[in-house]
Amino acid sequence: MAETKNADEIFKEFKEHSIAEFFKKNRQMLGYSGKVRSLVTVVHEYVTNSLDASEEAGILPDIGVIVTNVGEEKYKVVEYDNGPGIPKNHIGRALATMLAGTKFHRYMQQRGQQGIGAAGCTLFAQITTGKPIFAKSSTGAGKGYSCNIAVDTVHNKPIITNMVEISEDFKGLRVEGEFADVKYENGEHGIYEYLRRTVLSNPHARIKFIDPEGKEYVFERAIEKQPERPEPVKPHPLGIFVNDLLDFAKASDSRKLSSFLVDAFARVTSNKVNELREIAKGVDFDKDPRALTWPEAEELIKAIKAVKWIAPDATQIKAIGSEQIRIALKNILDPEFMHVVERKPKVFRGGIPFIVEAAVAFGGSAGRKTDKGYEGNILRFANRVPLLFDNSSCAITAATRGVDWKRYNIDIENQPVSVFVNVSSVYIPYSGVGKEAIAQEDEIIDEIKLAVMDAARGVQHYVSGKQKIAGETSRYKMIMRYTKQLAKDLSNITGADQKNVERDIEKLVAKHYPKATGADEDDAASDEGKVGKEADEKKQRSLEDGSEEDD
Template sequence: MEQKDQISQTSVGEIPKVGSESIKTADLKSTKITAGVQEVHSQEIFSEFREHSVAEFFKKNRQMLGFSGKVRSLTTLVHEYVTNSLDACEEAKILPNIYVKIDNLPNGHIRLYVEDNGPGIPKQFIGRALGQMLAGTKFHRFVQQRGQQGIGATGGTMYAQITTGKPIHCRSSTGDNIIYECDVAVDLKTNSPKISNMVEYTGKYRGLTIIGEFGEVKYDKSEYSAFEYLKATALANPHAQITIVDPEGERTVFQRAHEEVPERPKPAQPHPLGVTTDDLINYAHHSKERKLSSFLTSNFARVSDSKVEELKKLCPSINFDKMPRELKWEEAEAIVRAFKQIKWIAPSADPLRPIGKEQIEKALKNVLQPEFVSVSERSPKVFRGGVPFLVEVGIAYKGKAGRQKSDGTVGLDVKRFANRAPLLFDAGGCATMEAVKTIDWGRYGLKDIENMPVTLFMNLVSVHVPYTSAGKQAISNEEEIVEEFRYAIMEVARDLDRYLSGKIRDEQREARKKAIMRYVKQISSDLPYLAGEKTSEELEKKLLHIIESKYSKMFDKGRLTADEEKQIKKEIEEDIEE
């Protein structure tokens, strides 16, 4: 109470308007002295008031973009450039061929070279693509791609600048035999691009090449390294050929396992149940439609004229004939509220582009050479009421599956992906791990899963991936997403359980068969004495026949029930007795 009084005392009075030049030091000093402490006037505090650009913000908060720790920072750079290449190739319907080279420079910096065979960037866009944040071809579209925000490439340019003072060098061509090369930097104060040293020449190349020198980065082969990142990328992108040449000159090629270009991602319209007031205002204020009603029907999925009529009834005070750009916040809020009261058909899953069961199986076999693989692809669902998604989960057992632990043993390895882009960091807060954690592995005979040579492959497919941060390394714990991942894991866990128990039973049978075979020879030579007239060869043949026919029956059938097994055992015993 006391404090409130003081505030009102100092704030009422002759305070000049913000921006007025008549603020005198004397005015500022005239603030009250309370309990011997001189208060500071808000005018003095606000003399420090400044605007900042998004680029300045990310310079200060670079960890939000994944630039924290030397190894992780290099992985982030590789991730940003490689996802851009994959997105661009997918959109242009080109089979990606990506070449990454990492060199240690004598000054302690690293030179990173990323070349793709994609569509390239037209000259007039290169500055904004690589030197302006929140600019790109993806942010404003509701389309399933790896990039979403228009920050990644410029984040790389920023990181080069703030760690080496150098711009990024790039080479690009859109396939018209004209190649251009230039340096791109970002003016962090204004978030605007600076292009220099532009040259143009003719030659045969199509795609984009980025060459950057970076400080505060390090290359190693740890599980968080650029190398592991590319290996995981190859797993989720069997249609891509990815080459990495490390600082030692060692070249690794992740071969393309599949020759088909994935289907081009299709833009989707947002569903009314997935829209926030802020989204609605933004869309409306940028709309070219003349009426609010036609803006709604043409921009949102499942909004028909009859649904607009329903909206009109729920929001009687809103004029649906007015220009969408005149939509006020309170009105948008009312519309979003009304959206929630109307019955909608779920959004179409048409724009979703899963990797596919067959492809995942192929990729897991190709990279891990496992003894057993099973993949589950769930049908599409929605989260936040209106964003369609689906999950794909694969399980691989033995071969190169599993993660090498620090004590030298192998344990469960969870490979997480969002729209085929690997997520290497921040596993703790990710929807995928939340699902893994809550599985009762004991139910599937996999109680010891943490110590088994198992790789779990998990991919979220969505036109909007709810990342927990701009670094795009963890999927937020949306209830529906966690639930779907759980179901998918349970399906593949059940398959692995069946395989393993079948295998154990087969092994036990094989052992029993071997034990009996050991005696066949012995018995065969002894029996003529007992039987008298038959030769040992004839007897051996007959005995072998008995065992083969009965036991093969078991192998052919694979998994027998306990009763069937008992029955066959009985038959064998009877045969032998005979």
């Protein structure tokens, strides 16, 4: 019989684990599942950090990524930027402490949200190769240093070794790490594609990439202008849950609950607090906010839902902008035709504003070339970060699949079409810690669908024109196959010269199908293409003066 244990013995093994210890055991939650995906995740974490840091510092990012094969399923990743760098006394917290970043309690539209990404990479290197990360950084002249860095997982603390000061004159951060149990792959889910999509949504960035074969790719900056920098905002009361309210209250330094509410949240005035007082009778608004209890917070949230609020301010949400998207798409996909849509801010969960931008691009390098021809693809982005994985659970996929493409004469399965969608918000509801898919919130799905339909409508005429040409061309070719025989027969019957008859028939057919022969310069496609482009420009102008109609 198996040995039995009493409660004391069982609970002897009970101990608290650090968050680093937790992620060491659950690395898939950080995106480290699957060999190809794991390697992309490393690049993704470092590149998004570089973009965030340079954006905050107002620097046009110059980023480099070098991937080299250093053994069986083992790769070295080097990533560097020209950003602000990390001060020496913060490097440990930045690259090797989970949840230590500044952003966790800050409501601001940035790519990074949790303060986990960089330490996650360090942890992943450590658990797959036993090696620390090498970091080199400088925040300006004379402030350079390099060191090795690892995570003490038991205590979620950094272990820094070999700290050396360097006199080299540079600014930015360079990280180097070796990762095993990973694979490099080209294609839809590879690093090259990830970086290509990154410049698509960040046309202000220049990215150089050297792949494991030593091939060098440079994605040049398409725009020399720094995007508008978002500022931290206060959360709207309708966008928070009970536990968020408690977290904010615990971190507060206000003396009273009432002043905490006014200070911590947007749109809360003392008048509103009085309204809340009338409803949440069981809550003492004069108490220390740090002493707020769960039942009180629950009652407050209920009261918040019962009060009328001014909608949240969306001015701190910075979308990419339709002109920038147009330039980026032209630069990377060079489509024959495209239509870009920037929607007005909307709100989900009652209090979290977000903006959807969408584009449909047709032809050029849009879509994906396959053995059988072409197929359409969806380019998903959240706050300008490309999402390559967890496709099926993403709100963007759900919304795009929900569009009735036939209505727009687009065959999304068999045509060179790319659907571009970027969702911007101070808070993106990701469906997992790996941040690869946007949760399927109804309000977000509906809004994406409207944006995509709008963009599809914009290319509809052009695509129909193309289809008309394709149809005419095939009919023209079929008829032309019989002209020789027909001319011969007619010449036999009438005695007319066969060559002349053939020429006359050809002329007649060509007149009937001008689009197929290209005789008609102003054919449907280019005509409608022009109309589409003009409409596009007109729309752009209306967008700029904010008169875009909302459907």
